[in-house]
Amino acid sequence: MSVQDSADVIALLQMRLHSLNDLTLTLKHIHWNVVGPHFIAVHEMIDPQVDQVRAMTDDLAERISTLGGEPHGTPGALVADRTWDDYSIGRAEAIEHLGALDLVYTEIVKDHRAAMQATESSDPVTQDMLIEQLRGLELFQWFVRAHLENSGGRLSTDRAATEQAAARQAAEQARDQP
Template sequence: MTSQDSAEVIRLLSMRLYALNDLALTLKHIHWNVVGPHFIAVHEMLDPQVEQVRCMIDDTAERISTLGGIPRGTSGALVAERTWQDYSVGRAEAIEHLGALDLVYAKIIEEHRAAVRATDEPDRVSQDMLIEQLRSLELFQWFVRAHLESSGGTLSTADAGSEREAAAQAAEQARKQP
């Protein structure tokens, strides 16, 4: 791998590191702030996701180091470098958090897929790691979406443009169900 390719892969992986660190924090935030009749199901669903995301974080940081980069795992680096806003839902019903979390997962998966495409030529090892991470991230999103989909496959948050909008749409759909 050329030094130019390595620098670009390190940049891509650093952004994935920030996104995964943010995801782990967001999952714990939801874990601590979920309420309502489905509290325990969501509360307990999230801890294994946090554990796996933390493993992804470690793998990504170690890959950055392997390529000669410096993984920056501080909150200051995350906030300075990220291109997204903080998770916007506080204490809320389980369905509201799941609606918002679906959008969080969708964005992370989209950006991971872009990183997979970008690493195809210069670094298949990093690409393989990202693909493995996608396998879990997509599974976690499926767990979330199972709460938001009708039996006909309609997603209650399909038209949402923001986390708060997704939370409101998911809550509205839940109120309509018998």
């Protein structure tokens, strides 16, 4: 791998590392702040996701080091480099958190797929790692979406552009169901 290709891959991986570190914190935030009748189901669904996402961050950091980079895992580095806002839902019903979390996963999966495609020719080893991580991330999103879909496959958060809107739409659909 050329020095330039390695530097490009390291930069991609660093942003993925920030994204998944942020996801870990967001998942724990949801775990601590979920309430309502589906509390225990969501509370217990989240911790295995946290554990697996933490393992993904370790793989990313080790790949950065393997390529000659220095992984930056501090909160300050994450905040300085990220291009997204903090998760915006506090203490809320399970369905509201799941609506917002679906949007979080959508963005993470989209960005992970872009990184996967960007490494196709320059670093198939990194691409393979990203593909495996995508398998897990998409599975977690499916777990979340199973709570948000009706029997016809329509998501309650369809067309929501913000976490707040997704939370509101998910709550409205839950209230409207018999």
